[in-house]
Amino acid sequence: MPCIRFRAAISARTEGDRLPPEVTPEELDAHLATCLDCRRWAKHVRTLREATDALLLSRKRTGAPPKPV
Numbered sequence: 001m002p003c004i005r006f007r008a009a010i011s012a013r014t015e016g017d018r019l020p021p022e023v024t025p026e027e028l029d030a031h032l033a034t035c036l037d038c039r040r041w042a043k044h045v046r047t048l049r050e051a052t053d054a055l056l057l058s059r060k061r062t063g064a065p066p067k068p069v
């Protein structure tokens with residue numbers, strides 16, 4: 001399966017969303033175990049996610065309205 005199909009799944013899992021129907025968690029883990037590019041991508045997505053969380057948290061502390069979903 002080409003990497004591109006896993007990228008959406010990696011992103012979804014990082015966001016806490018459901019995986020796309022064509023990718024099972026087992027398939028995703030198996031792919032990540034063998035694909036360096038996707039492991040790098042997963043790390044990148046997680047880093048962005050954490051940066052976003054930190055930003056939202058700091059906004060919450062300053063009393064600014066949270067970002068609409």
Ligand SMILES: [Zn+2]
Nearest residue numbers: 003035037038
């Ligand atoms: Zn890959």
